[in-house]
Amino acid sequence: MVDELTRRGLLVGGAVLFITGCSRTARTSAGATAQPTFPPYAGSLRTPAVEGLWYRVAAGDTLASISRRSGVEVGEIARANGLTDAALKPGTPLWLPGATTIAATAGVEDPEDAAPPARARRPGTYELVERSGWTDNPVRKNNYRMNGVKRITIHHTGEHPGLEGIPEIEVLRRIERYHQNERKWAAIGYHYLVGKSGTVYEGRPAKYQGAHVSGANEHNLGISVVGDFMRKLPNPEQLAALDAFLTDTRERFSVPKSRVFGHRELGKSDCCGDALFRWIQTYRA
Ligand SMILES: [Zn+2]
Structure with a gap:
């Protein structure tokens, strides 16, 4: 039910390799253009349920x-x-x-x-784990400048039976490994990922274009929700985190609700699943 580029599973050497990703980075580079500085997240951070x-x-x-x-x-x-x-x-x-x-x-x-x-622990509605909290791999040089965020695209990662019970940060590391080593991307394709625990993880820094919508990565912030949402919505905690994080992110980059999209609206994909896409339509309305 998920498109070819969204996820694939392979058995490599007896181990399940998690494969996910939505597209490659657009080849538009702005060279030495000065980068806007992004204001920090204002708050809305929650204490995690599990200490x-x-x-x-x-x-x-x-x-x-x-x-x-x-x-x-x-x-x-x-x-x-x-x-x-x-x-x-x-x-x-x-x-x-x-x-x-x-x-x-x-x-x-x-x-x-x-x-x-450092781990955000202020009270609020979601918990944000910075990139350095789950990976030490640097962003590679084959990156492109974002040149400001003008829209937000929502994805889902898909589901793989072999990943059940694997800790969330290990899932992120496998996605990153696939994106960097197999797809040869600069870093994990998404700017943020919303885990099943309701934790939000920083993926690729927002100053760089992601690799999540083919040919449309410039000015486009990619948020991927961990799971397969073709038939069901994310669990309540995950959905609440997405909602709060999306609102915070829109304020941070001054993106109106009308500029929040599902991947399927911008590219040939059924991502982010029927159920989550309906939620986006409601969010936008
Ligand atoms: Zn997608």
Whole structure:
């Protein structure tokens, strides 16, 4: 039910590879044109339903040592981050579900390494995780300047049976891996993704064109909602987050409701699904 470019699933080496994406970046570059500076998000951030902390892996860390310091069981940490073995790469952000503090250790030389990355926790309606909260991969040089945001396009990522139960940030990392390594895009194609938990994740920075609507990426901010919304709407928490984030984003970039589109209106695709597209029509009305 989802178009070819929206998602595909492949079995590679016995592991399910999640494949998603809507289009390639338009080849219009503005060269050295000065970029507008975007105002920061005004607020509307909510405390997540599930408590926890982000921790950036430092050299010498093991799951066991992080477990001792945070009080979160090894299995819980592994499950929340999609870890399949105990080898931890320094610098990797780890989500520690349920953690409220992370005890310092004498072995940490640089306090920056031990400090959890910034995570928005102000009360409001949605939680925003910055790009640095889930990936360390830089945006590659084959990017194009956005030159201002004039419209917003909504997508869905589609669904793959093999992804059930995989932690959300691991799903994002797989999408990113596919977009960067297979499609050879500069970064994940979408500017923002709304997870099933209601958490909003920054994808590709908004100063760059995304890769989400073929031939129409300039001035076009792409928001993708995680899941398949052909027959059903996102869950209530996810939909509320989309609603609040969309409104906040429209205010941030001065985009009227009439300039919010479903992918299918701009390109040959059934994205973002019948159910979610009906919701967009209602939102616009
Ligand atoms: Zn799409």
